[in-house]
Amino acid sequence: MAIATRRGTAAYSLSPPGPYTFPASHHVVYVGLDFAPGTCARLGDGKTERYDAPAGAIIVKPARLKARLHLSEARESSIIVYPDNSLKELARQQFGTEQVELKPPPLGTLDHTALRIGQLLKAELTKKQGAAEFYVERLIDILGVHILHAYTSRDREPQQLKGGLTRKAARNLEHFLRANLARKISVGELATLANLSPNHFIQAFSRTFGKSPHRYLLDLRLDHATRLLSEGDATITDVAYLSGFSSQSHLTAAMKKYRGTTPTRFRSSI
Numbered sequence: 001m002a003i004a005t006r007r008g009t010a011a012y013s014l015s016p017p018g019p020y021t022f023p024a025s026h027h028v029v030y031v032g033l034d035f036a037p038g039t040c041a042r043l044g045d046g047k048t049e050r051y052d053a054p055a056g057a058i059i060v061k062p063a064r065l066k067a068r069l070h071l072s073e074a075r076e077s078s079i080i081v082y083p084d085n086s087l088k089e090l091a092r093q094q095f096g097t098e099q100v101e102l103k104p105p106p107l108g109t110l111d112h113t114a115l116r117i118g119q120l121l122k123a124e125l126t127k128k129q130g131a132a133e134f135y136v137e138r139l140i141d142i143l144g145v146h147i148l149h150a151y152t153s154r155d156r157e158p159q160q161l162k163g164g165l166t167r168k169a170a171r172n173l174e175h176f177l178r179a180n181l182a183r184k185i186s187v188g189e190l191a192t193l194a195n196l197s198p199n200h201f202i203q204a205f206s207r208t209f210g211k212s213p214h215r216y217l218l219d220l221r222l223d224h225a226t227r228l229l230s231e232g233d234a235t236i237t238d239v240a241y242l243s244g245f246s247s248q249s250h251l252t253a254a255m256k257k258y259r260g261t262t263p264t265r266f267r268s269s270i
Helices: 084-095 112-125 133-150 167-180 187-193 198-209 213-231 236-242 248-259 263-269
Strands: 002-004 009-015 018-022 027-032 036-043 049-053 058-061 067-071 075-082
Touching (some): 009 112, 009 133, 058 067, 075 112, 075 133, 084 133, 084 198, 112 133, 133 213, 133 263, 167 187, 167 198, 167 213, 187 198, 187 213, 198 213, 213 236, 213 248, 213 263, 248 263
Antiparallel strands (some): 002 009, 009 075, 018 067, 027 075, 036 049, 036 067
């Protein structure tokens, strides 16, 4: 069972014993969901390793490498495939640069965060009524951000993308936007924080984050709204105001346009 999104593809698999190969074309994150004794794995030209893989054992395969896996018993897993441009976009949003390099952890590494996200993907992908693409895409995003923070090297990270914001300014702006997304925020206010003119700021922000300030803030608000809708019993009107939308109808129109659903449909699908 798999679903493709703009960010990448997520799949849930109950794999029988035997060999499996992950080609070098994309970044792949493999999360084992149950105990798998006698697992054998090899990454790139490295040595084949045999280990008893716990639930949550993770394999992180950069696009430049091929991975081979041999299961001695049937195993459940969640597998997430990221195109290179997808991880670069996430890296630009998180660090203000695309210049990051995946550093795979040792084979058999237990990752509790990846396990939890893998379990959520399994639950969504195996729903009888079908998976919600927008929710799967959010989980792919969350796992991608975790992978970037936990398993990348940024030793040669530039302080500033050409024509973009400095790394410090990008991080400060992102923290400010996340902390204040429930209130009205003007481009002038953001430009002042970055010590730039409004026109220069819009160009630098778009170069750094890959989207305009307005669209970036809108996506943050939609992400926050979907979290509130899935985590609690707040009314849709309250969710709208807490997420920075002027009304329930404003939230509904934005979700329908940019996420292909409505607050009511989203909540009923959980």
